[in-house]
Amino acid sequence: MNYQYSNRVSSLKPSAIREILKHTANPEVIPFAAGNPSAEAFPTEIIGEISKEILTSDPIGALQYSITEGYTPLRDLLKKQMAEKNCFNPDIDDLIITSGAQQANELACKVLCSDGDTLICESPSFIGSLNAFKSYNVNLTGVELEDDGINIEKLEEAIKNNKNVKLLYVIPNFQNPTGNTMSWEKRKAVYELAKKYDFIILEDNPYGDLRFKGEEIPSIKSIDTEGRVIYSGTFSKILAPGLRVGYVSAPAEIIQKIVVCKQVSDVHSNIWAQRVCEAFMKKVNINDHFNMLRKIYKSKCELMQKHIRENFSDKVTVTDPDGGLFIWATLPEGADMMAFCKEAVEKYKVALVPGTAFMISENDKTNSFRMNFSTPSDEQIIKGCKLVGDLTKKL
């Protein structure tokens, strides 16, 4: 058979990260390529207890069909928590549960962008979101990401040079893949551009609670007076990604459209998992929990930075994230980054993600790769940095 596919997917390729994740199933490979929360960070005992309670006290409620919007007590808790951070305005916003922030980001695009409409994003950016956007045939346009966030002048140029700019996608905190954080000034500037040129901002904040140094910067959503910001969050990095529970806070009218699209996508998210998230938030002191996570990731990030400093060639530059899970390393000009990553995994058994995976087009040039410090053990971090360091010295 010669199958014909839709024009949405004929050009889409499997995510390079997830392809590499498959190789990392090999326990011999040091997993600097993953994006998994640290195994130490899972409150497994509490989840076990909570799950037992739920499946004993209300098994049918946890197993039966439920409403698309999500489990009401969980939504109420999140609305309250988001309102405290000015990320939910009860007068204009609504908030629903999604199957991870991935679904929130995908549906925001499905709802707002017709084929050919322009969606602008940081370059580099998170491959999962980029592929989601591409699957809706948008005109995906990347704008250079700097240490303090997207380049504002180039952003305005891109807005002027592209037709029907509907969405700007940004990850302001400890961005994936770079670890960079958008400054307060740039957040305000981005919002002003949205007002000036009449588009919507999709603010993806999966790592916001994982800040382990520096001062917290208010979200773009918190300065949104006009209903221009869609904010997506997730339990994946703060509780457990296997639950597939995320959420999205946005003007109620946009949420209504997202609900209709979520309904046709998966009816609703796993209801047991939603109840686990709700019970967890009620059972623990959430700030103590976040502090526990921050301590783990601070320690792992510092360990990786130390061993990078001690082992990497000076020709290689790396970012210094204030939180999150990732460091972005850049090889000197002229180096062959793809060959470097290939040698790292094949010869040294260290998996890195080639930076091309995060570019808007795989033809865009980059000399960078992504390193993750949350998945590997401390021993793996030390050993992996030594091995990759040896490789950098051959450059």
Next chain:
Amino acid sequence: MNYQYSNRVSSLKPSAIREILKHTANPEVIPFAAGNPSAEAFPTEIIGEISKEILTSDPIGALQYSITEGYTPLRDLLKKQMAEKNCFNPDIDDLIITSGAQQANELACKVLCSDGDTLICESPSFIGSLNAFKSYNVNLTGVELEDDGINIEKLEEAIKNNKNVKLLYVIPNFQNPTGNTMSWEKRKAVYELAKKYDFIILEDNPYGDLRFKGEEIPSIKSIDTEGRVIYSGTFSKILAPGLRVGYVSAPAEIIQKIVVCKQVSDVHSNIWAQRVCEAFMKKVNINDHFNMLRKIYKSKCELMQKHIRENFSDKVTVTDPDGGLFIWATLPEGADMMAFCKEAVEKYKVALVPGTAFMISENDKTNSFRMNFSTPSDEQIIKGCKLVGDLTKKL
């Protein structure tokens, strides 16, 4: 703010069924409108035990990120089970886990149909699938459904009269909403048309294991020699819908494309739930379990049929399903079906689903409504049939 939406969703409305489901949250309303498995049908104790085992023996495995294709042991079990029914050919097919059959059906359309391509379905058909297809701007074309399945002559006409027919969507067993089953002859005829006119069949079989009378009829997938059939199944009706675990068996090349689209939709399905399904299939004798379910649904269906016969006006005709969850009732010509359903829920507190919900366009005329026998208790079935019966006598 005046929001602009994509041309995919601007015409989509929330599903009438799910809107009605919200009203049925009122415990006073008799839930003939739902599609929930019977509360008696949930093996809650076993699920509780299994869940405890999983969260004790391998908590990280059940809570961490996983691969998009799904939990390998579950996929292997399903491949084996499907192969026994000739619904999985190891030489050409692959099988992955989806977030319910809803996601399988949505992604089949996303992968195969570009905007404007024709997707043919039975009329009436399942509203959740119809809305999923509409959200991809297909040319959705309905063909009359008869007691023994889709009208073959009209199907061939529709194929000839529409451009780029890519997919035919059918629910051959105990169809939603009618309860009708496609005959063996029509299954073969449908497959011959797919070969003759070169399109793919999407065979949705959520209720197949719930046959409580008559002889099992082989699936269309079982006669597929060319790789023309995508088959979707689910644990929603045989274990628990809140788990959101379904699966799709199709030629490996098509599955690869569906995997890419699933990846951008929700990364993977809740992994705890996948493991619960796998452990359940291994722990119980699955045929004993199906027999338990069939006994419940046979009894409930017969009870509803008996009380329809005793209470409904002779002017109303109803279908006599061999399995599944639904009966389709048709009012005499000239009756106002919408007013009937409205009066039923508002005055008599019995929720029915107006047949228009299942038509390709809400402007398509129908005098029918859907009645569900799995959700209400026996007492509710008796009481509800009496109340609706009284209403039919006023026709």
